[in-house]
Amino acid sequence: MRRSSFVGIAIFFAAWQVAVTATHATLVPGPLPALAAIGELARRGLLIKYIVASLFRVTWGYFAAVAIGIPSGIALGLWRRGELAVNPFLQILRPISPLAWIPIAILWFGVGDLSAIFLIFLASLFPLIVTAMHAVHNIDTVHVRAGSNFGLSRAQLIRSVILPAILPQLIVGMRIALGIAWLVVVAAEMIAVNSGLGFLIIDARNAGNRYDLVVAGMILIGAIGVVLDLLMRRAERLDFVRWGYAQQ
């Protein structure tokens, strides 16, 4: 992030504090109580615990989706008839909010981690399948022909041409899917579990209207979301994928 981004954030927090103090607002806590609440979470040993709990669920759900979604998306992209058969289901399932699956998730996996992980898995799965499928469609014919000209087997062609050719688009898709996974973990934790940042927000309200804790939870979620996104963006700078993005 650039320096002006930090300046922007600092100005926002200052304006927020000033506004709250000046108007004696009671409907929203200022940033100082929110930051103090983060300190309180740290002292009670909950800060790390909740962050780890949320990241743990995202990791499992997201990686399961990557492991299943990307290979199946590539297979569908390469296999036209399979795609024609599966695509209608994908298109119908895709606009259903992952949150609509909560009752079914609880029915299948009970109230707990597994339900939350399942929701994250579902939420990231469809975008990953569709990204991989489209990326395969968008491969330049010239590259496939050039590859097949050198006598590669089908498996070699997939490994040496198809995969590297779609990698730039896959990384973008993975970044977007990770953002979605992070959105969903918070929502999932509001219902199905008793730890994590989503749980923190619901619990702080239920247990005595601690809105400073609510806002603290929101700040933490936003900050971790940014960090995850920045980490994924680093992958876009690797030598063998940079070609796939518009020249800076």
Place this chain on the structure above:
Amino acid sequence: MKVEFHRVSQSFGSMRVLDSIDLSVRAGEFVCILGPSGCGKSTLLNIVAGFIAPTEGEVSIDGVPVSGPDPRRIFVFQERGVFPWLNVEQNIGFGLYRLRDGEKRDRIARYVQLVGLQGFEHAYPSELSGGMKQRLEVARALAVDPDVLYLDEPFGALDSITRLQMRRELLRIWEAEKKTILFVTHDIEESVQLADRVVVMSQRPARIRRIIEIDIPHPRDLSAPRYIALRDQLFAEIGLAHQV
């Protein structure tokens, strides 16, 4: 005969692109296929390379019908045929996966040198100029030691100075390595500078209008009367007066 087209026709839907092409190319010959843009000459090259099956007719090489792409015959696309995810060395080594490591390294070094990309071994195509990318693709093709090269307007996107240098390079390589070359172009001068024979195609659906022998030894003098006579003959054949 090295390459033989026998009554090759191609239609895409109701559009007829190639109409009954008969052509024989000798081993070691440099043949230019010359025609207006969009006449179907690239399609012809894609057929002989095995990327497209002809609607009618057959192409055979060394007497064997072409049924698909083959590493003994490499297609050179315009510069976008290099793999952008591989650096120069890796691109040249792409077709060398059957070689042992040491042998592969030597071969790569040799072709890096042949096309003058020393110092750029670890550069990615996005860091290279158009001419360098084109040389890289030629090097990748030559590294697998094919006996036939198909070049599809390979220098079309280059500036005119680089294009002249590339032609000289290609002739040098052709004479040194004794390849059979089929070279598609819409550039009349280019065809007279390079080819043993120029195959002049008609508008779509493309037929062979005429085959003109370029009986000038290399290096060719571009102001020699014979050169100019042949060039003018081609201009006339394409239906253009040589006046602007």
